[in-house]
Amino acid sequence: MDYKTENSEGESFEMLAKTLFGFEDILSKEIKSLGGKILAKENRAVRFTGDKEILYKVNYHARTVLRVLRPLFVFKAENERELYKNIFNYSWEEVFRVDQTFAVNSVVHSPFFKHSHYVALKVKDAIVDRFRRDTGIRPSVNTNEPDVPVNIHLSNNRCTVSLDGSGESLHKRGYRMGHGAASLNEVLAAGLVSLTGYDGSLPFIDPMCGSGTLVIEAALLAYGIPPGSFGRKYSFQNWLDYDAGLFKKISQERLKKEVDVQEIFGSDVSDKQIRVARMNVYNAGLMDKIKLKEKGMEELRLKFPEGIMLMNPPYGERIKPEHINELYSMIGNTLKRNFHGYTAWVFSGNPGSLKKIGLHSSEKHLLYNSDIKCQFRKFELYQGSKKASKTGTNPQEKRI
């Protein structure tokens, strides 16, 4: 099967956008709003169709996408010879020039092929041999920064060959200069902000902001600043059909939100982390849009009657268990005492400590931070709710 000539105008093609577990719905909405047609939501991925413009837009504007693959063709292979022959027979000269570099990445779930590295080597040989037969020259492989990354997905005997249109993972926006001890991946941060429903119309606070990823992603979202606007490159720019004029037009578009953006505020107990956050906020060009302060959460007093608070406390890898439990108890007590009227969201990979917050969560999502299983919990801190005033007990203080 060839993916190149799918619709009658020859414009639309199928794509696969990869994301993190739990963000498939958010990414589908993003792709749809950018004009893509959703075919299916898969595990950590969304399959969709669109033209070149949609491919560029999803790479440049979507906040929860890690990479976009463009499938080229599919075939059946049950041995090395069939694999080599099918790859060799494809017209690679229509995909890239012999003076460009390429690399092959493979994912293999197949009883016929045991080693993904070996599959990648065979595919590489077939592409090189094809070019050498036709031009007498071998294209070079560059595994670090290839012009054209090729992706192989072998499931049982079905081999899908795709071009990776993004190149370096899209979480690398380009604004991060300083890493905190436990900085969040930018795509994870953007997805967490989206799950809260934040749109800029309420104040946004991260009282444990570390290197500032959550406040930066919140500001980009609220002000409609594209995550691609920090000058990073995409591998679709190396394809033979690259339309530089079209990409320029897309990169000048701002998907403006008609919201009067309220204050975005980050604080952290560590002066070192605040320095790193300042550097990142500066690099993102957001100095006038984000306020930062060195302060422990327990001492934080804010002037806003309501707001969205989002935090990613330490999970306890480097802290003694009794101290980590104390920290989470402090979070619960501080939320109850000082943040009535707020909606607080806590993202943590330590479920035992999360219970120490001692508040009832009204929503819970299972997510991952790399390979750490995490929970994302919502706590609504009602401002003197009716039930509380009638019974004299605050419904928040139910333990779970």
Ligand SMILES: C[S@@+](CC[C@H](N)C(=O)[O-])C[C@H]1O[C@@H](n2cnc3c(N)ncnc32)[C@H](O)[C@@H]1O
């Ligand atoms: C997991 S890191 C946050 C990482 C951040 N989301 C990022 O992307 O860089 C947790 C942060 O909580 C901060 N922290 C720990 N105890 C705190 C407290 N009592 N008040 C405020 N911040 C605290 C740490 O200094 C650390 O920067």
